[in-house]
Every structure is written in C-alpha cells, then in structure tokens.
Amino acid sequence: MRFGLIMSEVGQGLRRNFSMVVSVVLVTFISLTFVGTAILLQMQINEMKGYWYDRAQVAVYMCTATTDTANCNMTEATDEQKAAVASKLESSELSPLVNEYEFETHEEAYEKYVEFTDSAEADYITPEFLPETFWVNMVDPTQSGVLIETLSGTPGVDEVADQRKYLDPIFDALNAASYTAIGIAALMLVAAVLLIATTIRLSAFSRRRELGIMRLVGASNRFIQTPFILEGVIAGVIGAALAGGATVAVVHFFVQGYLAETMVATSFVGLEEAAVVAPILLAVGIVLAAISANVAISRYLKV
Structure with missing residues (x-):
C-alpha cells in the first residue's frame, strides 16, 4: 500500500510536469552523450597510441x-x-x-x-x-x-x-579534442543537474496543498521526498539509456561501419568498449538525478 501510494505520486508528478520531464530527459541525454563521446575518444586515443607506437x-x-x-x-x-x-x-x-x-x-x-x-x-x-x-x-x-x-x-x-616524435603532435591534438569534449560534457551535466532541481521544485510547488496535508497527518520527510527523487531518477534513467544507446550506435555504425572500413591502417574502439561506457552513463545519470532531486526537495521542504 505504501509503495503503491508512492508510485501513484510519482506518476501524478510526471504527468503534471510532462514538458519539464521531457526537457530533463533531453538535456540528460545530450550531456551524457558528450560524456560517453569523451570517454570513447580517450579510449580511441589510447588504442591508436598502442597500435602506432608499437609499429613506430x-x-x-x-x-x-x-x-x-x-x-x-x-x-x-x-x-x-x-x-x-x-x-x-x-x-x-x-x-x-x-x-x-x-x-x-x-x-x-x-x-x-x-x-x-x-x-x-x-x-x-x-x-x-x-x-x-x-x-x-x-x-x-x-x-x-x-x-x-x-x-x-x-x-x-x-x-x-x-618516428614516435612525428606521432606526438597528432595525439596532442586528439587529446585537446578529448579535453574539449570533457569540458562541454561537464557544462551540460551542470545544466542537467540544475534543470532536474528546478523541475523537482516546480513539481513540489504544484502539489504544495497535498504536501501540507501529508505533513498534517504525520507523514515523514523521507516519505514525502521519495516520489520526487524517483521522478528525477526516472527522467535521468531515460536520458542515460538514450545516451548509452546513442554511444553504441555511433560505435557500431560510424566507427566500426565507416571509419574501420575506410581507414584500415589503424585500430579503432569496438562494441566491447561501448558496452563498458553504456553502464557508466547509466550510473552517472542515476546518481546525478538522485542527488540533485534530493537536494532540491530537501531545501524546498525546509523553506
């Protein structure tokens, strides 16, 4: 009964703030895609270094x-x-x-x-x-x-x-591109965290009467906070899953399907590396969403 009530509140919150939830999903998707790209790019640099340095x-x-x-x-x-x-x-x-x-x-x-x-x-x-x-x-x-x-x-x-000295400038440029991607990913993650927090606060504000009643009947803060945290986590999980799928698709269709066939004289990352990155993105999405939602609703309830 308690679990059913919590999930009912979660569903109600997602319906009321559908547009904001979609925004959270999209921002999380884009930001974590940048994160996945940065991780894969660094893996690719290490792969190419090992390939070319051994042959230099x-x-x-x-x-x-x-x-x-x-x-x-x-x-x-x-x-x-x-x-x-x-x-x-x-x-x-x-x-x-x-x-x-x-x-x-x-x-x-x-x-x-x-x-x-x-x-x-x-x-x-x-x-x-x-x-x-x-x-x-x-x-x-x-x-x-x-x-x-x-x-x-x-x-x-x-x-x-x-001959390795001729390769170093190339890898320096690739590392610079990797660091740029990491910087953009960090900014996008900050945007995702702020948007999740804003969405949770708006959701709490739209249900302020229900929250007041729940407090009057003795509901604990943890019971009140849980639906809002789950809302953020659900949006984060969807965005992270889309980012993981996009990462796997890029490796399969672009890296392995195009680059590996066009540039046969080197080594590229494969689906094994993408399969490692996808769970990382999912974990990052869940943790960031849970933390930002928890902080947002906790601060709102203290106001």
Whole structure:
C-alpha cells in the first residue's frame, strides 16, 4: 500500500510536469552523450597510441654526398661504415632491444619517394639525394633512446630519429579534442543537474496543498521526498539509456561501419568498449538525478 501510494505520486508528478520531464530527459541525454563521446575518444586515443607506437620505427639515416653536417661533411657513407652500424645493431648491447631491422638503399628510398610524392617534384630528385637508411623495429619502443644515444655520432651516420616524435603532435591534438569534449560534457551535466532541481521544485510547488496535508497527518520527510527523487531518477534513467544507446550506435555504425572500413591502417574502439561506457552513463545519470532531486526537495521542504 505504501509503495503503491508512492508510485501513484510519482506518476501524478510526471504527468503534471510532462514538458519539464521531457526537457530533463533531453538535456540528460545530450550531456551524457558528450560524456560517453569523451570517454570513447580517450579510449580511441589510447588504442591508436598502442597500435602506432608499437609499429613506430627508429630510422638510422646514413650520410650522403649532399649531407652538410659535422658527422657527414658532404661524404657518402662507405660500405665499411654501413657494416659497422649493422654490427652494432647485432651486438650484445643492442640486439636484445632490436626486434628486427632492414636496410633501405638509395633506389628503394627513391621508389617510396616517387610513390608518395607529386611526379613533377620527383623529376628534380635522383636516388643519390635520398639517404640510405636502417629501419629498426624495437622490442620496446620506449627504449629507443638507448639506440639513439649509441648510434648518434657513429661515422657515416647523419641522424638517428624516433618516428614516435612525428606521432606526438597528432595525439596532442586528439587529446585537446578529448579535453574539449570533457569540458562541454561537464557544462551540460551542470545544466542537467540544475534543470532536474528546478523541475523537482516546480513539481513540489504544484502539489504544495497535498504536501501540507501529508505533513498534517504525520507523514515523514523521507516519505514525502521519495516520489520526487524517483521522478528525477526516472527522467535521468531515460536520458542515460538514450545516451548509452546513442554511444553504441555511433560505435557500431560510424566507427566500426565507416571509419574501420575506410581507414584500415589503424585500430579503432569496438562494441566491447561501448558496452563498458553504456553502464557508466547509466550510473552517472542515476546518481546525478538522485542527488540533485534530493537536494532540491530537501531545501524546498525546509523553506
């Protein structure tokens, strides 16, 4: 009987403030969708970092006849110098760190250059202008500094470069986008909390006569507050469920259905990650709605 009376009050409150409830649902839906997007974006950044950093190589560029650096001095690396670099890579000091390496000749470098460069520009370049290179795959990419320190300054070596440094600006930009999404999500969550609180106070105001009667007959504050808290929670749950569904749909149709097929040379989040995010959004929606509704009705009853 007590539970039935509470649910009756909840239904009455939802009907009386239907438009406001719809507003709460929409704001909660939008705000939690931003939250889910921010979480998934950070997951995607971590996924791509793991994928690309593991594949990033250390490039050991050998001197060419046109390299004007102190270690080269416009002198082509000799066969002995190239053999010395290969010997160091296979030495007991570096071999445990090196997964594998391959040597790229002038002609192979030129073929790659022609493949990825406008043909008009390639007419002005000859293979001798492009350095011969040792491409090294590390067992642990984070230990590339040891390789750089050991081979830098070796006779015939122009530069030792870790390709991960070219990836860092890209991931910095993605992180900035993730932080922006988090900031927008936080603002939207504040808006949702304020709207839930306003809706609860309006609902209480519209039923002020009933609340007065309930107080006169000895109803406790907890009994009076429960229907209003449930109203907020119901609206929050609906909004959070819609946000979770939208998150799963975005991953399924856009990320896995479009990006993964269009950009096959990388790794993307999947439905497993979306399935982790959806319950988080539901929990956040319930907690925020319950807390904001409880604070709003408690303050109203004290007035």
